[in-house]
Amino acid sequence: MKFTKKQIDRYSRQIILKKIGIIGQKKLLRSSVLIVGAGGLGSPIAIYLTALGIGNIRIIDKDIVEISNLSRQIIFSSNDVKKNKSSIAINKLKKLNPDIQFKSFQKKLTKKNIDQVAKSVDVIVDGSDNFRTRFLINDYCLENKKILVSGAISRFDGQVYTFNFSKNKSPCLRCFMPNIPINSDDNCETEGVIGTLAGIVGSIQANEVVKEILNIGETLCGYILIIDALKLTFRKVKLNKRSDCYCYDK
Ligand SMILES: [Zn+2]
Numbered sequence: 001m002k003f004t005k006k007q008i009d010r011y012s013r014q015i016i017l018k019k020i021g022i023i024g025q026k027k028l029l030r031s032s033v034l035i036v037g038a039g040g041l042g043s044p045i046a047i048y049l050t051a052l053g054i055g056n057i058r059i060i061d062k063d064i065v066e067i068s069n070l071s072r073q074i075i076f077s078s079n080d081v082k083k084n085k086s087s088i089a090i091n092k093l094k095k096l097n098p099d100i101q102f103k104s105f106q107k108k109l110t111k112k113n114i115d116q117v118a119k120s121v122d123v124i125v126d127g128s129d130n131f132r133t134r135f136l137i138n139d140y141c142l143e144n145k146k147i148l149v150s151g152a153i154s155r156f157d158g159q160v161y162t163f164n165f166s167k168n169k170s171p172c173l174r175c176f177m178p179n180i181p182i183n184s185d186d187n188c189e190t191e192g193v194i195g196t197l198a199g200i201v202g203s204i205q206a207n208e209v210v211k212e213i214l215n216i217g218e219t220l221c222g223y224i225l226i227i228d229a230l231k232l233t234f235r236k237v238k239l240n241k242r243s244d245c246y247c248y249d250k
Pocket of ligand 1: 171172173174175176241242245246247248
């Protein structure tokens with residue numbers, strides 16, 4: 001891969017970084033990421049990953065844009081209401097960066113289709129809004145030794161966790177939460193959420209994706225970041241691999 005003058009200009013502020021450089025930027029352009037959910041988290045994740053040059057981006061979301069989404073799902077505009085989220089998002093992202101190959105899936109991620117949707121990607125970024133999908137992605141990434149960067153938001157509270165299953169010893173979501181919690185139907189619709197929190201958590205997820213792909217800095221792998229946007233505290237809590245967990249002998 002040889003950069004054009006335009007590409008050198010486009011990525012110049014990253015290429016100048018010692019930890020990225022030309023080699024790192026090429027690595028980003030060769031990498032592929034699946035974003036699950038084109039919602040509050042998916043919006044900033046998709047915008048940043050497109051802008052900074054992740055070469056292959058897939059987005060899966062079956063939903064249509066609703067007016068109540070617009071307070072936090074910043075990739076959409078008022079005239080997108082009632083249109084399909086994943087395809088609208090990709091139409092906008094194409095204008096942001098023509099270097100990127102996109103693929104949209106207008107369906108719900110299921111046990112049946114996850115392999116077809118996610119097989120060729122390096123990283124899955126989870127911006128879903130329900131535990132069933134979170135566990136499905138966790139188990140798939142564990143089985144297939146992929147990198148998972150997950151985020152969650154509710155009210156003024158956010159969480160981010162990263163599991164790099166290509167490295168042994170990574171704990172998994174089930175080490176933290178063995179089963180789907182009883183109040184698992186609670187989401188932004190019932191609990192409410194502050195719009196800016198989607199930007200904070202989604203941006204941290206996008207940053208984690210870059211670090212994992214380039215293997216730079218210290219990622220959150222093995223920790224859960226707990227964010228309180230009211231007090232503005234960020235707590236990193238160590239997550240140990242549990243000996244009775246499904247992931248233990250993986
Ligand atoms: Zn586990």
